[in-house]
Each structure stands twice: as structure tokens, then as C-alpha cells.
Amino acid sequence: GIVxxxxxxxxxxxxxxxxxxxxxxxxxxxxxxxAHAPYGGVVPEIAARAHAERLAPMxxxxxxxxxxxxxECDAIAATAGPGLIxxxxxxxxxxxxxxxxxxxxxMALNHLEGHALSPRLADASVEFPYxxxxxxxxxxxxxxxxxxxxxxRLATTIDDALGEAFDKTxxxxxxxFPGGPAVERLAREGDAAAVPLPRPLKGSAEPHFSFAxxxxxxxxxxxxxxxxxxxxxxxxxxxxxxxxxxRLAKAIGSAPPADTLVVAGGVASNAAIRxxxxxxxxxxxxRFTAPPPALCTDNAAMIAWAGCERLALxxxxxxxxxxxxxxxxxxxxxxxxxxxx
Ligand code: ATP
Ligand code: MG
Ligand code: FE
Numbered sequence: 475g476i477v478x479x480x481x482x483x484x485x486x487x488x489x490x491x492x493x494x495x496x497x498x499x500x501x502x503x504x505x506x507x508x509a510h511a512p513y514g515g516v517v518p519e520i521a522a523r524a525h526a527e528r529l530a531p532m533x534x535x536x537x538x539x540x541x542x543x544x545x546e547c548d549a550i551a552a553t554a555g556p557g558l559i560x561x562x563x564x565x566x567x568x569x570x571x572x573x574x575x576x577x578x579x580x581m582a583l584n585h586l587e588g589h590a591l592s593p594r595l596a597d598a599s600v601e602f603p604y605x606x607x608x609x610x611x612x613x614x615x616x617x618x619x620x621x622x623x624x625x626x627r628l629a630t631t632i633d634d635a636l637g638e639a640f641d642k643t644x645x646x647x648x649x650x651f652p653g654g655p656a657v658e659r660l661a662r663e664g665d666a667a668a669v670p671l672p673r674p675l676k677g678s679a680e681p682h683f684s685f686a687x688x689x690x691x692x693x694x695x696x697x698x699x700x701x702x703x704x705x706x707x708x709x710x711x712x713x714x715x716x717x718x719x720x721r722l723a724k725a726i727g728s729a730p731p732a733d734t735l736v737v738a739g740g741v742a743s744n745a746a747i748r749x750x751x752x753x754x755x756x757x758x759x760x761r762f763t764a765p766p767p768a769l770c771t772d773n774a775a776m777i778a779w780a781g782c783e784r785l786a787l788x789x790x791x792x793x794x795x796x797x798x799x800x801x802x803x804x805x806x807x808x809x810x811x812x813x814x815x
Pocket of ligand 1: 556636
């Protein structure tokens with residue numbers, strides 16, 4: 475089967491055609507970094523307008539690249555949440571219109587499911603269950619991925635997401651937006667032991683994350699004027715890595731046994747974090763795998779792939795399904811623990 479995927483939940487407009495045997499037939503992605511850079515973050519109205527302008531020609535372009543017509547697709551998949559509601563609606567409404575016009579099934583997908591299943595697009599040998607570290611701009615979670623639609627959340631952040639911490643650190647250091655890649659680049663020139671920074675929640679009984687205190691400490695380090703920016707970046711990144719490994723070790727104790735550790739989401743494109751996770755997994759006799767960086771940051775191939783996974787199970791969604799600004803992958807965790815934790 476072939477699935478058309480559409481992504482528009484944040485500030486990347488993307489469309490892709492992916493087959494159920496893992497071939498990316500075509501994909502286009504347009505970042506809006508330049509449009510949002512002057513504001514230091516994503517402006518929802520600007521994002522929604524940009525998606526609306528770019529999406530239709532982009533869908534035409536991926537079909538043209540693959541030399542296909544819409545009728546040759548087996549399903550139309552779009553992110554239906556969570557994310558900025560204006561952008562999500564642009565993508566979902568486009569998918570509904572295409573599904574209606576072609577008579578093909580609609581898949582209204584959770585963006586986080588796209589991230590969560592992306593390791594299986596990149597690597598056919600990744601089987602359920604696996605332990606997933608999901609680290610992105612809006613989320614920082616450890617999940618047991620037990621099947622398509624079967625996600626058990628073991629840990630989440632009690633304040634900031636890891637990508638957010640990278641972005642705030644970049645802002646403090648004057649590195650611009652988006653911040654993650656810039657912090658990673660600067661960190662390569664710094665001494666990770668130079669600046670004493672906290673490891674929030676390290677050693678605590680529950681495997682949750684916290685990054686707000688780390689960000690505040692980065693701000694104090696910068697304002698003290700005593701440290702090189704590269705040393706602050708490197709020390710921040712090392713503190714984040716130490717937190718991740720400590721929390722993962724804790725989560726593994728409470729997770730059903732999985733022999734594979736995977737990382738996904740925008741922060742998973744960070745080479746230092748990938749390297750640390752690989753060593754961590756190897757030391758525990760676990761396999762480690764991560765999608766290539768371009769499949770970690772937002773893209774439509776992961777949405778098309780999640781659609782492929784659901785197509786294989788015969789799922790589809792009604793054409794009147796609503797977009798959801800908030801949409802946890804594991805609703806049980808959300809209702810039991812309440813918002814935030
Ligand atoms: P979510 O997926 O939670 O809805 P999002 O879609 O906005 O949020 P992603 O595109 O998955 O987020 O990831 C973007 C985040 O990843 C940003 O915070 C960005 O700074 C971070 N990021 C990207 N590349 C790197 C990197 N090399 N190192 C660290 N962080 C990075
Ligand atoms: Mg982006
Ligand atoms: Fe994302």
C-alpha cells in the first residue's frame with residue numbers, strides 16, 4: 475500500500491508518500507524558521523497562514539515527484555493533533571478534502587504516534603515492544619511501545635520539555651531560533667565539566683524529568699559573566715544527558731522487559747545524546763536504534779508511515795473527526811496522574 479502523509483502541527487509544512495514496505499517515494503518539507511526567527515519562537519497565526527499557502531502545491535509536488543495520482547494512494551494521513559490548532563486544521567482539512575474527492579480512507583493521526591513509530595520506518599528490525607525516549611519541542615517522555623496504538627507512558631516532564639530547554643538555553647546564549655542545533659554545535663567547542671549545573675530529579679524514585687531548574691542555572695551562569703558560552707552549552711548538554719540516563723535507568727526497572735531502546739523526536743537528532751544512549755544501551759545488553767536526524771525532527775514521512783501501520787490493521791477515521799490541540803499518547807497516564815505529570 476501507499477499512504478500520503480501531511481504534517482502541519484508546528485512550523486514545518488510537510489508532505490510525503492510512503493509505502494507499507496518502508497520506501498519513501500517522495501517527500502517535501504518547508505521550514506518556517508525565517509518567518510518566526512524575529513519573534514524568537516513560533517507565532518501561531520504566521521504558522522497557520524504559511525501552512526495554508528504552501529500545503530496544496532506541496533502535495534501536488536510529491537505526487538509529481540513519485541509520478542503518481544491521488545487515486546493510486548491507499549489512504550490519506552494527516553496530523554490531527556497535538557499542536558498549534560490553526561496549523562493542524564489546515565493539514566487535517568486538506569486531508570479530508572482529498573479523502574472525500576478520492577474516496578480513499580482518512581487517517582487522523584496523533585503527531586506523537588508519528589514520532590513514536592518513526593524508528594520502525596527507519597529500521598525494519600525494530601519490533602514491539604520497545605522502550606522509547608520521546609524528546610521533542612513539546613514533550614519529554616519515556617514510553618513502552620507495545621504495539622500500534624498501544625503506548626504506555628512511564629515518565630514525563632513536570633515542567634519543560636527537553637527541546638524547550640535547548641531552545642531556552644540558545645536564547646540565553648543569543649544563538650537564535652531554533653536553538654537545539656545551535657547549542658549542539660557550540661557545545662562541541664566547550665568543556666562539559668567547566669560549569670557546575672544541577673541534574674534535576676536525579677536519583678528520585680519516579681522516572682520523571684524536570685528541566686526548569688537547569689534552565690535557570692544556565693541563566694545564572696551566563697549572567698555571572700564567569701564562563702565562556704561554549705562551556706555553558708557543553709555543560710548544559712552534559713547535564714541533560716546525565717538526567718536522561720539516570721531517568722531511563724529508573725524507568726527500565728518499572729517497564730516490561732524490552733530488548734530495544736529507541737529515541738525519537740527533534741532532540742533525537744542530537745549526536746551527543748544519541749552517542750550517550752548507545753553506550754547506555756550497550757552496557758545493559760540492549761539494542762539501540764535512532765532514526766536518521768531528518769526523520770527525528772518534524773516531517774511527513776513519519777505521519778505517512780504511522781498511516782501505513784494503521785492501514786495494515788484496517789483502521790481509518792470518519793471524515794468529521796475533529797482536530798485536537800491537546801492529545802496524550804497514553805490517555806490512561808493523563809487521567810490517572812492529572813495534567814502535567
Ligand atoms: P512535539 O513533537 O512535542 O509536538 P515539535 O514538533 O515542535 O514538538 P520537534 O520538531 O519534534 O518538536 O522537535 C523540535 C525540537 O527539537 C526543538 O526544541 C529543537 O530545538 C530540538 N532540536 C532539534 N535539533 C536538535 C539538536 N541537534 N539538539 C538538540 N535539540 C534539537
Ligand atoms: Mg520546527
Ligand atoms: Fe514533533
